[in-house]
Amino acid sequence: MKLTRLFTAMAFSFMMLLSFNANAQEFKGLDKSPMDVAAFPSDYKDANKLIKIVYSRPQLNGRSVEKLAPNGKVWRTGANEAAELTLYVDMMLGKTKVKAGTYTFYVIPGEKEWTAIINSDLNVWGSYFYKPENDVARINVPVKSDEDSLEAFSITFEKADNGVHMFLGWGNTRIAVPFVK
Structure with missing residues (x-):
């Protein structure tokens, strides 16, 4: 009797082991445009954030900014999902x-200026x-050029008078979006 119970327990354990292995999770590799977060203040010790953006960081890989974020067309501000601004x-x-x-944060690139858009869709x-009727706010900001080229699309924040500037950079293109408290 004890031997039968032992064999039954062993058979059950073996079947559980097989079913666990058959249902093992497969994890995908790293995304080609990894997700990132920029916030102000950027110090993780400071819990009193003013602003944060979650976005994916596409790479140029020999392509131009204009090809990946065409002038005159709404762009998700990164790759994959549209950027989310808090x-x-x-x-x-x-x-x-x-x-x-x-909110969702979009931009419309242009030669001389970009339009930054805060939209209520999530x-x-x-x-x-993209639904323009759900826009909460828009602002046009001038485009600047920098000598240094950024391979990966990047966002950072800096303190400004009465608020913060969100800087977007990719290739030699730079824009600053002012947020005022």
């Missing part, structure tokens, strides 16, 4: 007051489903 306090973008919350893939 304001932890009410802020002004241009002349528009934007309440604290999470969980959006790319800019394929």
Whole structure:
């Protein structure tokens, strides 16, 4: 009797082991455009953030910025999902007051200026489903050029008078989007 129970327990354990291996998870490799976060202040010890953006970082890989983010077309501000911007306090973008919350952040590249857009839609893939009627705020900002080229699309923040500037850079292109408290 004890031997039968032992064999039954062993058979059950063996079947569980086989079923566990048959259902093992397969994890995909690293994304070609890894996700990143930029915030202000950037110090992780400071829990009192003003602003944060979650975005993916495409690489040029011999291509031009204009090919990947064409002039005159809404761009998701990165790769994959549209960038998500979180304001932890009410802020002004241009002349528009934007309440604290999470939004989608788009841009429309141009030769001399880019349009930065805060939109109320969330969980959006790319800019394929962009709806201008859900725009919360827009501002046009001048384009500058830099000697140093950035291979990976990058975003950073710097303190500014009464707020913070969000800097976007890729290739030799640079723009600064002012947020005012």
